[in-house]
Amino acid sequence: MNKEKLAIHGGQPVRGxxxxxxxxxxxxxxxxSVIEILRSxxxxxxxxxxxxxxxxxxxxxxxxxxxxxxxTAALHAACFAAGIGEGDEVITSPxxxxxxxNCVLYQGGIPIFVDIDPNTYNINPALIKEKITKNTKAIIxxxxxxxxxxxxxxMKIAKENNLIIIEDAAHALGAKYKNKKIGSIGDMTxxxxxxxxxxxxxxxxxxxxxxxxxYQKLLQFRTHGIxxxxxxxxxGPWYYEMHSLGYNYRLTDIQAALGIxxxxxxxxxxxxxxxxxxxxxxxxxxxxxxxxxFQDVNxxxxxxxxxxKLQLSKLTANRKEIFEAIQKENIGVNVxxxxxxxxxxxxxLGYMNGLCTIAEKCYEEFITLPLHVGMSxxxxxxxxxxxxxxxxxxxxxxx
Ligand SMILES: *Cc1c(COP(=O)(O)O)cnc(C)c1O
Numbered sequence: 001m002n003k004e005k006l007a008i009h010g011g012q013p014v015r016g017x018x019x020x021x022x023x024x025x026x027x028x029x030x031x032x033s034v035i036e037i038l039r040s041x042x043x044x045x046x047x048x049x050x051x052x053x054x055x056x057x058x059x060x061x062x063x064x065x066x067x068x069x070x071x072t073a074a075l076h077a078a079c080f081a082a083g084i085g086e087g088d089e090v091i092t093s094p095x096x097x098x099x100x101x102n103c104v105l106y107q108g109g110i111p112i113f114v115d116i117d118p119n120t121y122n123i124n125p126a127l128i129k130e131k132i133t134k135n136t137k138a139i140i141x142x143x144x145x146x147x148x149x150x151x152x153x154x155m156k157i158a159k160e161n162n163l164i165i166i167e168d169a170a171h172a173l174g175a176k177y178k179n180k181k182i183g184s185i186g187d188m189t190x191x192x193x194x195x196x197x198x199x200x201x202x203x204x205x206x207x208x209x210x211x212x213x214x215y216q217k218l219l220q221f222r223t224h225g226i227x228x229x230x231x232x233x234x235x236g237p238w239y240y241e242m243h244s245l246g247y248n249y250r251l252t253d254i255q256a257a258l259g260i261x262x263x264x265x266x267x268x269x270x271x272x273x274x275x276x277x278x279x280x281x282x283x284x285x286x287x288x289x290x291x292x293x294f295q296d297v298n299x300x301x302x303x304x305x306x307x308x309k310l311q312l313s314k315l316t317a318n319r320k321e322i323f324e325a326i327q328k329e330n331i332g333v334n335v336x337x338x339x340x341x342x343x344x345x346x347x348x349l350g351y352m353n354g355l356c357t358i359a360e361k362c363y364e365e366f367i368t369l370p371l372h373v374g375m376s377x378x379x380x381x382x383x384x385x386x387x388x389x390x391x392x393x394x395x396x397x398x399x
Contacts, residue, residue: 014329014386019379021334021370022196025269026258033261037253045223048253052260053206056191059263060173060183062208064215067256068222071170071192071205073249075103075140078188078207080244081217082138082164084109091131092140092168093123094339094359100142100168101340109137113341115356119294121145121307124358125153132157138164143172143182145307145336148299151177151185166190170205171304173198174270178298183208188218193255196372198269198302199262201255221246272373273303276380280306280369283384289314289391303371305336308387310365317394319364325393326367329386334368 037048049067057065068074084090086108092101094113101111112131117124122144139158141149149167158165165186169175173191175182183189188211191197193204207218220227225246232239251259281292291309295301310319317325319335326333339359341351353360369383 014331014389015382016330018327018330018332019370019375019382020332020372021368022372023374024195024200025372025374026200026262030258030261033257034254037257040253042253044252044254045250046253048256048260049251052251052256052263055260055263056183056206057208059181059266060189060191060208061181062184062189063210064212065206065208066215066218066222067251067259068205068207068249069251070203070249071190071194071197072099072103073222073247074190074192074205074207075099075166075168076106076247077218077221077249078166078190078214079103079107079109079138080221080246081188081207081214082166084137087135088137089133089135090138090140091123091128091136091163093142093144094341094356095121095144095337095362096142096168096340097170097337098340098343099170100140101346104140110135111340112136113339113351113356113359115358116144116362117150118358118362120147120149120296121362122147122149123154125150125157128154128157132161132163136161136163138166140166140168141186142168142170143175144305145293146171146175146302146304147293147296148172148175148177148182148301150296150298152298155185164188170194170197172302174266175302176300179300184210187211188214193259193262196304198273198304199259199266201251201259201262204251204255204259220244222249224248269373270302273371276371276375277301277303277306279377279380280371280384284308284387287388287391288397289395290387306369306371307336307366308369309362310367312365314396315391315394316396319367322390322394323367325390326386329382329389331383331386332370335363335366336368337363339363 053065084107088109090104104111167186167189170192188209193201225244
């Protein structure tokens with residue numbers, strides 16, 4: 001056993017403090033813009049929300065945007081606007097956060113999981129057709145890790161079968177498909193502003209769309225299903241009507257101010273993420289024990305996550321042992337994601353293991369490396385050093 005190997009059990013870790021896998025970057029300018037709103041007349045449902053919506057619509061090249069209290073609330077609203085109801089089937093990927101399919105359940109619909117492509121880890125369009133029934137209403141493709149799904153194929157299937165496309169772009173603000181920004185391609189697109197995502201509002205999300213009818217439904221759903229149309233004016237100036245069962249899913253102006261300020265930096269944020277991803281790829285590409293993220297030529301990823309896939313046949317340990325060894329080096333690795341239908345709640349609904357075998361196998365092999373704008377060059381070097389150290393320790397070829 002060489003010295004490097006001995007160091008793993010008992011030696012000094014690569015770094016002294018834990019590096020998180022994801023984290024927001026908030027500067028003085030962000031803080032000042034929030035304070036400005038705190039001193040203003042409107043702290044919720046004021047002009048700052050509308051400004052944020054306009055800015056996101058402009059950035060994503062969509063006609064309309066409606067902000068929500070979370071990405072999950074936004075997905076719920078999109079399912080409502082799409083008319084998803086009792087017994088309607090909605091196709092999505094199992095390799096995602098539970099919110100992508102929970103939103104279907106909220107509306108009484110049935111999530112139908114379609115397995116992923118073994119290279120991109122995105123939903124495999126070739127497998128969608130066989131899952132379409134007379135009850136299928138929509139597809140929720142997830143741009144996993146920030147890499148756009150094969151939208152041409154999915155749009156074609158949707159058109160042929162009269163299905164609505166709600167893109168889960170929680171990972172993909174600023175990503176491009178065939179040189180077009182994600183946000184105006186499908187019927188509706190959801191972005192999340194949770195702190196680990198590209199820009200943050202603390203909690204928050206948005207739907208972009210080019211469809212005016214969806215736009216109006218989304219606005220109504222966000223505020224109790226209430227309408228304040230000019231048509232009601234003869235009833236009196238106080239008058240409003242509730243037309244559907246909506247929620248209070250509003251974002252505050254305080255949060256929107258943070259979002260506006262964060263969005264100004266999106267280009268440099270994405271650039272920095274790409275730099276780190278490219279550094280990982282350059283430094284790790286010689287290692288036989290892992291497969292690095294494959295990038296489809298039609299997509300331009302915004303790099304929310306950098307996932308390495310362990311080649312377990314070349315390793316003497318499983319993912320758990322390797323994960324823990326990397327963690328001992330103070331590298332905050334993570335796993336994205338547990339296949340959605342593995343969760344006890346989904347199992348209680350009757351979903352069974354074995355449904356999507358590629359996603360299940362990937363789940364045994366995935367490790368997410370830290371990737372965020374606040375990382376220094378030293379941080380990314382530490383990640384590479386730790387990965388090399390641990391993989392060399394557990395490598396069968398014993399480099
Ligand atoms: C973060 C995320 C969501 C939900 O967003 P929230 O803003 O946290 O509610 C949905 N889908 C995916 C894939 C996500 O990563």
